[in-house]
Amino acid sequence: MAYSRSHLRYLEDFAVGQKFGGAERVRVDAARIKSFASEFDPQPFHLDENAAKGSIFRGLAASGWHTAAMTMKLLVASELQPAGGIVGAGFEEFRWPTPVRPGDELRVESEVLEVRPSKSRPDIGVVKIRTTTYNQKNEAVQVNVGSLMVPRKP
Amino acid sequence: MAYSRSHLRYLEDFAVGQKFGGAERVRVDAARIKSFASEFDPQPFHLDENAAKGSIFRGLAASGWHTAAMTMKLLVASELQPAGGIVGAGFEEFRWPTPVRPGDELRVESEVLEVRPSKSRPDIGVVKIRTTTYNQKNEAVQVNVGSLMVPRKP
Numbered sequence: 001m002a003y004s005r006s007h008l009r010y011l012e013d014f015a016v017g018q019k020f021g022g023a024e025r026v027r028v029d030a031a032r033i034k035s036f037a038s039e040f041d042p043q044p045f046h047l048d049e050n051a052a053k054g055s056i057f058r059g060l061a062a063s064g065w066h067t068a069a070m071t072m073k074l075l076v077a078s079e080l081q082p083a084g085g086i087v088g089a090g091f092e093e094f095r096w097p098t099p100v101r102p103g104d105e106l107r108v109e110s111e112v113l114e115v116r117p118s119k120s121r122p123d124i125g126v127v128k129i130r131t132t133t134y135n136q137k138n139e140a141v142q143v144n145v146g147s148l149m150v151p152r153k154p
Numbered sequence: 155m156a157y158s159r160s161h162l163r164y165l166e167d168f169a170v171g172q173k174f175g176g177a178e179r180v181r182v183d184a185a186r187i188k189s190f191a192s193e194f195d196p197q198p199f200h201l202d203e204n205a206a207k208g209s210i211f212r213g214l215a216a217s218g219w220h221t222a223a224m225t226m227k228l229l230v231a232s233e234l235q236p237a238g239g240i241v242g243a244g245f246e247e248f249r250w251p252t253p254v255r256p257g258d259e260l261r262v263e264s265e266v267l268e269v270r271p272s273k274s275r276p277d278i279g280v281v282k283i284r285t286t287t288y289n290q291k292n293e294a295v296q297v298n299v300g301s302l303m304v305p306r307k308p
Contacts, residue, residue, distance in 0.1 A: 040223035042230055043239045056241055056303065064242055065226050069194035069219040076196055085197045087210055088218055090249030094300075096242070146248075149210065 008083040010123035015134040018112040022078030026070045030102035036066040061099035067105065067106075067142050071133045074108035082127065084151045089126065091146040096141045105136040111143065117152070118150060124149050161236040164307040165269065167278035176232030178295040180224045182216060184256035190220040215253035219259075221296050225287045228262035236281065238305045245281065245300040252293045259290040267299065271306070278303050 030049075037046030041063035044051035052060045062070075075086060100106070114128035126147045132141040184203075191200030195217035198205035206214045216224075229240060254260070268282035280301045287296040 026176065036223075039227070041226045045239065056238060063223075063226065065219065065223040068222060069190075069217075072195045072217065072219050073193070085199065085209060086252070090247070091245065093244070094248050095244030 007079070007081045009081055009150070010083050011117070011150045012153050014082075014112050014115045014127045014150065016112055016115060020079040020110045022074055022080075022108055024074055024077040024107070026074060026106045028070070028102060028104045028106065030060060032065065032141065033060060033062045033100075033102060036069075037063050039117055040065055042093050057099050059099075060102060062101075063094045064142075067096060067100045067133065070106055071108055071131065071142055074106065074133070075110065075131060078108055078110065080110055080129075082148055082150045084124075084149070087149045089147040089149050093143070093145040095144070096142050098135065098141045102134065104141070106133055106141065108133050118149075122152070124151050126150070144147050161233070161235045163235055163304070164237050165187075165271065165281065165304045166286065168236075168266050168269045168281045168304065169271060170266055172232040174289055176228055176262055177232040178228055178261070180228060180255060180260045181255055182224070182258045184214060187214060187216045187220065187254075187256060191217050193231050194239060204264055210242070211253050211270045213253075214256060216255075218250045218296075221250060221254045221287065223284065225262055225296055228287070229264065230275065232262055232264065234264055234283075236302055236304045238278075238303070241303045243301040243303050245298050247297070247299040250296050252289065252295045254295050256283055256290065258295070260295065262287050272303075276306070278305050280304070 012053045034047050035053045045055035046063045049060045104112040110129045127150050128147050130145045132140050135141050188201050199209035199211045200217045203214045262281045264285040271279040281304050282301050285298045286294050289295050
């Protein structure tokens, strides 16, 4: 848990163009790719090296939802730290440009695209953020643009 | 695994307005909400009932990525069955309108919004689908609009 009260950011602390990274890395291994897939995404290209060779992925690849979940872990541990936690209202873009492979080491970076008060709730606002997950070759494996609900300063 | 070769659908088998459901249900329990969160989304409102009471969720709620992963499990088992598997190119909309709670029973429904051949690859096409995950009260807990890559008939 990366909760450090002193670093919590309220709506007023966010500004367009800010970038947040994180020192944390997640290393992906074949066994967890397969066990995650067998619980949540049981398709041959996430379960078995040989079956994956003949698929569109041309080799074992992590489920996109596994990548999304690992990204969330990195984001929670990152410098972002909105007060009230990372609560996503939704995404307007979400894609996986490069497959995640066994042995990959992932890191995350986010950039603030927009900051605005909520129309309906005076106590919160919306921070629109692009979050990019990179592998060790600096290829983007996941890109999303989402809106976080962030409390205003009390 | 819900792979039945006889039901595999190629691009030519999809048409706008088709709906696909599934008999499968996933029951959500508090222990898995917490263990998923502790691996991937360690925030108080996904980990602890008491901490969750004071949060925006007003009670323990599943991580959105847990909901996304359970939805994928339901989708793989559903009637959708594209040839080549369910391979998402990306989403243009993705949101969680209602929190997922312990005891919820989830099901999935998808509707075809668009079918088109790929501009760059003659062997595949894109099927745009809205996927809605419902709880036992028929409240939508997740809605997304995404594009699947689907092979054309050989």
